[in-house]
Amino acid sequence: MKILGVADSTACFLRHEIITGKIPPGSKLNEVELANRYGVSRPPLREAFRKLEYEKLVNNIPRRGTFVTELSFDDCREVYFTRRTLECAAVDLLAKSGNRDFTKLSESVENLEHFAMPRNSDTTDLADYYGEIAGFHWDLVKDAGNRWLTHCYQSIASTLSRYQLIYLSILSKRSIEDHKIVVECMQEGRFEEAKKQLAEHISRVLNEMLDNI
Structure with a gap:
């Protein structure tokens, strides 16, 4: 510890x-x-x-x-652009690595399916639930094995969390399904499709968030 x-x-x-x-x-x-x-x-x-x-x-x-620090639409768009760039780069690195063992990512999806979505706006419960969601994306980046990519992702993590907690109030099961599709594509070696699905997922989350703020 x-x-x-x-x-x-x-x-x-x-x-x-x-x-x-x-x-x-x-x-x-x-x-x-x-x-x-x-x-x-x-x-x-x-x-x-x-x-x-x-x-x-x-x-x-x-x-x-x-x-x-204040929150803003422009800041939200910028941090999500950075997030999408880094996570898609992680998929590219995983494709080059030849790795097809994505057990940790699969377990992350399974855990989230059994993790109850908070029924109210309690920020502590939402933060715990966010931790489960963020765990999938963190595992994706760390599995890429590039310490500088991980460092860059760490630098936006706190700001990203602030916006994600806003999004959780409108979260649907579709986000969990998106995660599952990304993992299945990578397991089958379809990394370009995985990257496309991941980029679309992040863009959709951003648009839904901005529409509801």
């Missing part, structure tokens, strides 16, 4: 509250209030701010303070 330092643990708590919307977009982060809430001193809190600034979750404005 990895033991997190104070700054890393604080960043985890703060990241969760930002992603789930408990701390809304545009909010100014009060150092004194947050230090008391998390039971930490201000130096590790500021270090946590710096970590989250790297992830584009917060923005430090000189002489004004640190604010939670």
